[in-house]
Amino acid sequence: MPQRVEERLARLRDQGCINCLKNGLHGIEKESLRVTADGRIAMTPHPPALGAALTHPYITTDYSEALLEFVTPPFGSVDQTLAHLQDLHAFTAHVLDVQNERLWATSMPCVMGRDEDIPIAEYGQSNGGRMRHVYRQGLGQRYGRVMQVISGVHYNFSLPESFWRLFTGSQDPKVLRESRDTFYFGLIRNFQRTGWLIPFLFGASPAICKSFLQGASSHFESFDAHTLYEPWGTSLRMSDIGYKNKNQARLGISYNDLASYTDTLERATTTPEPEYERIGTQVDGEWRQLNANMLQIENEYYSFIRPKQPTRPGERPVQALRDRGVEYIEVRALDVSAFDPLGVNETQLRFIEAFLIYCLLLESPPLSESEEHEIDVNQERVACRGRQPGLKLLRKGGKTSLYGWTREILEGMEGVCQLLDSNHGHGKYAKALADQWKKLEDPDQTPSARILQTMRERGESFSDFADRLSNEHMQHHRAHPLPDESRARLETMARESLQQQAEREATEQGSFEAYVANYFSPGRASS
Template structure:
């Protein structure tokens, strides 16, 4: 452990009795594809009995009409987030009939691009914008990529802890929003340096059904397994490979998260800069909207990244304007595969580990990332995605070639001290859940077979199963379990009420529209180009606090 990290952890341990860590807040967004009883993507609309996907706060869809997305409230205890997420699944299964929720990140059996139906959010301008945005994704990347599912993990630190860190850094004169934003960007930079570890530990998509590649072109990294399955022998996460959420056009953006202003300005440039290939596809052709615009990004959400700085936006703001005006509020981890062996796709052990990992990323020194290092980080992530369980794999670290077991073991040694720090605060959770999570996951560093990707591949090979058959069997087991389990009565009543109120809210939004969609879109992008700077000097404050970290 570096001297600076040792010092800051020791000083924070002395403050642990003041209970400044128990306010860590977490939320989960979990996607899951609806499928029929044969393991094909569902062709049915999003069930109306689950509420309006435009306005329901907890049950919506991501890209496809079949891609459910569950959103939990923010909780201080991982167990509470898990309980809410479980009840969302139980409630859904009371209304899905014979349909199932697919447990894997890579999709069920598809029947070409058109089998992935674009979600319909109604006739309001905001609903139309959401659908046209998804049409644009289809035009640019095809729909099949949009049938991939994952878990997003949202985390924020309490103000009391930020104030403590600011004091320990000797930055009391720095505006708290500026300080918080700069330190969050320091966390993100360290996350980018070490996210390969999460891809190794939690990647769970080494296989895919052949229907995912409808053109029949099989990349060299894949080999046949049975009649319908393709596998990558040492892959951890095909979802995060060039088969999944990768975009060659976006690679030119070179966002390495060195500062809030750089991040916001790069995104603003991308949503206002035309791209010739997208211009050639057309925007509004004979009255049919094919995409929102022909720029590098239609909107900011189109930028794919394994982590994002976030701030809850007001009704008249884009995400970057909210960040610009009031700073970073929380971070969103986006590189997590669904764990097909967990009924909810994630468990409390994973959440506790992520808390330790993110706190370590925050507390460790985090210098800015030059372009050449940014490229090396991308290379390391790609190696782990494609060959993470290969015993011969080596990653580049400070000019050296290191194995995952060697480098990962060094990281785990530092994580153990941070886990001890988090476990000292028993105001929210008793025991040592963070240390326990590390102990449970540590053996995976030496034995890749213990990782979810290793377990899934071993199941396919030992049983001679096809990918779809294995996932379908797990989906049926999990559905039976969730259907049989009781719901929290108060939560069940809440979900039933939200079905009614969300449909009414959608009707109200549609009735309130008073301008054409074209005018609405024009006003939206005019506002999106406006800076929303806070009254203080955000950049100067961020630079100062960033240097301190």
Template sequence: MHLSQLFSERIAALQAASWNSTIVGIRRGIERETLRIKPDGRLSQLDHPQALGSALTHPLITTDFSESLLEFITPAQSDIEVTVAQLTDIHKFALSKLANEQLGAGSMPCFIEHQDEIRLAYYGTSNVGRMKTVYRQGLKNRYGSMMQAISGVHFNFSIPNEFWQHYQQLLGDQSDLADFISAQYLGLIRNYKRYVWLIVYLFGASPAMCKSFLQGRQSKYAFETLGKGTLYLPYATSLRMSDLGYTNSAQSALNVSYNNLPDYIKGLQQAITTPSAEYQDIGVKVDGNYQQLNTNILQIENEFYSTIRPKRTTQSGERPTCALAKRGVEYIEVRALDVNPFSAVGISAEQMRFLDLFLLYCLLQQSPTMSAEQQEVADQNLRKVVTDGRRLNLDLQDGAHPRLMQDWAEQLFAELMPIAHWLDGAYGGDQYQSVLKHFYLSLLDPGKTFSGQLLAKLKASQQDNSQFSLALATQHQQTLFAGEYQFYTEAEFLQMTTDSLGAQQQIEQQDTLSFDSYLAQYFVENAAKLCDK
């Protein structure tokens, strides 16, 4: 049966189904990273503000790699407007507690002269807090800190259980429901890897960067220059997603498979237990100071840089792979999103709706298994769109044949339309169809993509990327301060601050093991043999 024929039959069955309402329960959560910067654009050297609570235990406000890299997290929620309101409130509150600082508006950092300006995130004196900092020390020693100063947005997405129960019946599947859900999410992930170039084409927003990011290193890219210190590629969409950013040559040999959950877990567990000759040279504890958690290819699972991850909420001290092995996939984390510099909160409701359509397409379309070679072809397609996505007549590889990106994207948009009809029927209104038409304009005119708009503005004003980003940061700050709280109250935020500081103190007081013993126990208790169901 032809792929799209099967897909059409599934869509027809879904549109005819009386259980349309179950899809309205899709839950989404956002993790948005942003650097605290001084008025001149330089990186803040101040500690994580105590007024924002504990980065270790606060439910909504934490830090990522560095002390200055804030991460805002919205709880899983089934209403997009509520998610946007929550994210807006978190930004507003955080900004109100910063001393003469702003929040960076884009993905690529500027004005960092030396990586030692990037202070590792500190989580207090508890064992779990220290482990987080040592992990970051390992990242610094392995990849350098500049890569870790890049900001992104992660989109967490889960489909309601009621939908899965009906969908399993529709497909005539007899397996255990949890196993069925995991297999379906892995199928979604494989298709996402095949088509993620479309997301980067539309939403990539880092075609330019500050020269300081290279720190004197040679680059294989033929950059053009703008202003005093801006480098850009004329057709680039996302330098953040290029090998200047979040990629890792040591990981390219891992070949983690997404064909089924056991294989995925096995691949990751192999990486977190296999020593790396390169990282052994760094050492673990040198002169009494930890330089990394261990010398394995990955210190822990989080070090695996992927454009998407299957996830399961972990219990305290539990490794992500063990949680997946015991309880299956609960949601997926989309990790290919640049910060949207035109949004005060880094992502828009329109983008979230488009991601709903795209991810459901990846689920409903047939998803054959992928060999290592096929994964490499998908990665090559992504790399082409990252550096050259807005070039007319760009070829990608579709199976054994080259294919014009434009034609392929046209087909994907055509196949997204029935999903938009279905969702609009379920939700009421026409928002999904409107979003599809809106982003279709970016297909007709590459200048309408985020990267195209950004580069056009830089060229028109002959302005440096850094100055443009600073102006956007100021504009976003004013927008956020002008608005009222929509979901949370200031009193609730102040309470979360107090509660999180108290929770951190409690964790620190309850520690009984030495840090050495804690680490040893963590890695032993979570060894593969204890991950069995």
């Protein structure tokens, strides 16, 4: 175990950290594509029985009208989080039954038609709703619509106040906030350095339907007449065809501290990009994008991990972070787990929780430009070749084996898992860690390898494999006993969200152009 991790764990144990980790908060944002009975993207509007995507707190849409997003509130346990996510899936499954639609079981999408036919999400005629739609128009213009219907799972995590008081030895609110920001950014830097571990262990997108590339050439191999794949791939979703997008390679977002992060992110949202200027903002009276800057808004920046602070009405994320600091961490590196009906499972979440705490306790020097290059290379290498025997990663100017580096991390996490189990884990964290040791010793047990092996054994294309699991998962959700109280609550929330959207549209004043101008007015991102 690295010396600094052991020292900090010992200090927590000596200070009686019996319950200091018990009330950490866990939340999930999980995307799922709605598809038709024949495995094509659904062209129907967001079902009214699910409520209004603009105002429903738990069931919304991401890029496409067909791309559902399930959002759990933060809970004090992983079990509660997954139970809430299951209720949302069960409720949605019964609604989709009426339309003869299903939820797609994998991150990489179903058989795709033309890029321009993918329906962009609609949020009504309020200015806020229109802004969401135009932002997505811009994403389609910049990166293509097909890339935007890739699904993922985001895990939101925060440590409780009791931990920060013990860890910092302070009760002073100012000291606690500054320390929390400093250590969360240290966590983020270490996750950037070692986050390739997540696609190696949990990546579930080693193959894609050929239609995904829309006729473009690629370096992938043919699995069959309809499928492309990487033989040693783990997460093509996180490769340069997905969210590790080359268009954003020049942004230079810094994670060295809160100020540098917000400054560089703000610069990207205010600096014009010639390529996007050629697209135009309004053309013949139609909005193509919100602006022609490197990023339209902060959320356009794709990364493995983000610092987050909930925003208030009309507030920009940069402003929220500057004013109130980091409240939680959003991990964005998880593929939808194809073999799990919820797309995520308890073992994953417990391992990632322990991994995040390990990253927090580990020494975390600032990132240099050369190390940022190594991080980019390692993430792409593991996404496309993570299971390749003898694979080397870049580290501190040299090369090291993925196997050896993974051993080092898993060994370093043992003390963290012991502490979590002594708090509230009942051995579940040790088991989650043990499951990952098995994958390291036998990479054929990783989800990416299991997917390819299943496809070979059953003679399935990627789309056939995903289609079969989509049906099985929907049967699971239909059979889930949704309590009458939960069903009634979700039905009420759906009705109330539709009413809230209608009220916004009826009472709102001012033009859309003025609304956008005000949102981007100087000073809105600073305080």
